Amino acid sequence: MTTSPDFLRWETRFAKPEYEFGKAPNDFLVRCKALLPASGTALAVADGEGRNGVWLAEQGLAVTSVDFSPSAQKKAAALAAERGVSITLIEGDAHTFDYPEAAFDVVAEIFTQFSTPQERPLKWAGMRRALKPGGLLIIEGYAPKQLQYGTGGPKEIEHLYTRDMLKAAFGDFDDVRIAEEERVMHEGAAHAGMSAVINLTARKPR
Numbered sequence: 001m002t003t004s005p006d007f008l009r010w011e012t013r014f015a016k017p018e019y020e021f022g023k024a025p026n027d028f029l030v031r032c033k034a035l036l037p038a039s040g041t042a043l044a045v046a047d048g049e050g051r052n053g054v055w056l057a058e059q060g061l062a063v064t065s066v067d068f069s070p071s072a073q074k075k076a077a078a079l080a081a082e083r084g085v086s087i088t089l090i091e092g093d094a095h096t097f098d099y100p101e102a103a104f105d106v107v108a109e110i111f112t113q114f115s116t117p118q119e120r121p122l123k124w125a126g127m128r129r130a131l132k133p134g135g136l137l138i139i140e141g142y143a144p145k146q147l148q149y150g151t152g153g154p155k156e157i158e159h160l161y162t163r164d165m166l167k168a169a170f171g172d173f174d175d176v177r178i179a180e181e182e183r184v185m186h187e188g189a190a191h192a193g194m195s196a197v198i199n200l201t202a203r204k205p206r
């Protein structure tokens with residue numbers, strides 16, 4: 001069990017009963033609904049209190065939800081029970097997790113910008129490995145302009161995602177769509193207000 005300052009900070013945030021990021025799924029993830037298979041497997045990376053993993057399970061997918069915070073995962077289990085779905089919870093670090101090879105039809109990474117530039121390739125290589133050929137990758141993160149809004153996300157610019165960064169990592173995928181957006185977020189108290197985000201959908205080549 002890690003006791004790093006980051007881990008303790010997240011544990012403290014998730015210790016309160018309120019859902020820090022709300023119980024509703026991320027808007028961009030919901031907009032990807034038409035791209036999802038009717039059945040299959042999904043990996044929700046750093047899924048926290050489970051709002052996105054639970055929603056993916058409600059769409060008929062067998063979901064594995066990974067996060068390093070046991071307090072968050074307790075809330076994810078409660079949310080799944082409340083919604084009448086089951087998800088597999090794995091306590092794991094997104095950078096060192098043993099991502100299984102070609103195991104998932106969908107991999108979703110929503111607001112996981114805790115990674116330093118040195119750590120990010122470990123997470124993205126794992127996500128790439130975990131996707132089945134033809135599998136769908138969904139990413140949403142904050143863009144550098146978010147530092148002007150200050151309505152959520154990390155303060156370190158090098159943690160934020162840019163089009164070039166996403167293209168360098170996943171430009172060899174099929175059907176790559178990258179969009180920068182500014183929109184009002186209502187994701188609990190933690191992501192609230194006008195925000196600058198960047199999102200991606202793409203398919204791992206067959």
Ligand SMILES: C[S@@+](CC[C@H](N)C(=O)[O-])C[C@H]1O[C@@H](n2cnc3c(N)ncnc32)[C@H](O)[C@@H]1O
Binds near residue numbers: 046
């Ligand atoms: C901004 S929250 C987003 C949670 C979730 N994806 C969502 O959209 O509601 C970031 C999440 O990353 C988790 N986290 C932070 N560092 C991590 C790490 N190294 N490995 C796994 N999870 C981590 C935190 O516990 C937290 O749940």
